[in-house]
Amino acid sequence: MTQIQLYNTLTRTKEKFAPIDADNVRMYVCGPTVYDYAHIGNARPVIVFDVLYRLLRHVYGTEHVVYVRNITDVDDKINARAVKEHPKMELNAAIREVTERTASQYRKDMLSLGNLDPTIEPRATDNIAEMIVMIETLIEKDHAYIAGGEVLFDVNSMADYGKLSNRNLDEMLAGARVEVEAHKKSPGDFVLWKLSDENQPAWKSPWGRGRPGWHIECSAMSQRYIGKHFDIHGGGIDLVFPHHENELAQSRCAHGTSHMANVWMHNGFLQIEGEKMSKSLGNFYTVADLLETKKFGARAWPGEVLRLAMLMTNHREPIDFTKKRLEEAEKNLTRWKSAMLKLGLSFSEKNREEYQALGPCSKLLAHLANDLNMSGVVAELHRHAGGDKEHNARRLFGSMQLLGMVTFDGMQAFEEAQNAGPSHDNSDQIEVKIAARLAHLNSKEWGEADAIRDELTAMGIKLKDGKDEVGNRVTNWEVE
Known part of the structure; x- marks a missing residue:
């Protein structure tokens, strides 16, 4: 059997991959928050972990690999988009329209990039009950507390909090430049549950009508579908802190385990033509x-x-x-x-x-x-x-x-x-492409000229460059 080696963010080393159960290899990758179409940066982790998924299936067998990629369909950005796009629509209906349309486009885009569907694609809103149970467990084990209308995770209750991102808690707190919210024990404490007003989606809970924090969603979904301890957790490098650090903390503390995932994998950032992708720079591109x-x-x-x-x-x-x-x-x-x-x-x-x-x-x-x-x-x-x-x-x-x-x-x-090959019907099109290529050559736009040449080569067209009697560039063509 092929031996797979993977770089583990948690240990900062490349390790031999040894699944917990070779007949049930399990991977969880953070999916989209469906408030807008996926940009090209969002596509990178999907492609990277699709390749890993294909490799795992090749090595261990298709029926022995489970790949979970979630959809986050409860989030304050979704609420804002729903209100902006549908100000006269009932809130839940507006949210549903935005999330269904965006999730549908996401699946279409990812398939167009050659990605396989994950084995399971859970939605956050279908797992609220599991989140509530996990939060109750964290409160019972003194890892969470209720304050200021919220349920918060107590980062000081976990001895090695910050291990994944290699951040020392004392240093994080000493370096904090924001004032500690009055109801928090520590500035690093993060929200597990928050109350909702009449203009926000809400579910009944022991702590009042409210909605979950972001991090608890993935902890609950991964536990439900692939267990308390699984093989691989993946995502973009931007998720290491705080999202994955907080996922790991609440999952281990709730379940009393030494690990959430054995291997944590992260792909690098993406920039556009040397610059960070940004709508303000005009270089923001969706898939x-x-x-x-x-x-x-x-x-x-x-x-x-x-x-x-x-x-x-x-x-x-x-x-x-x-x-x-x-x-x-x-x-x-x-x-x-x-x-x-x-x-x-x-x-x-x-x-x-x-x-x-x-x-x-x-x-x-x-x-x-x-x-x-x-x-x-x-x-x-x-x-x-x-x-x-x-x-x-x-x-x-x-x-x-x-x-x-x-x-x-x-x-x-x-x-x-x-x-x-080229037909009579597209010979005019070929001539147009050749003329465009000549224009690029005359302007010394070599990359654009090469792209057209490659396109014509793929069509079965062989080009022969030369010059006429007065020294102008000319190109003849024939079918290979």
């Missing part, structure tokens, strides 16, 4: 923007290109999400797909079952199992694309299929487009 509009790089981008652009950098490192990165990803995908066909694969229906059963290259699998080492993975894909045997093509397809970069149907469509 839907990139898939469906020309807001970034003057064109829409296929989901598989966005996926590879995310995966070309190892998951713990920050990503600078640029047009150049997307162009490089698209060029790589075109090369790898074309290589499969040149090396003898034919995506006809008679081959569907056989091809879909193809597995990855053993060397590539070893890189993937080494803390999702994507630089090694990409190098192996290039190696097979540069091979000269059908075996290379089979390993290429099996590997890319495992990574979620291609499907049989997608390759079937690519092959049909290649075989069809």
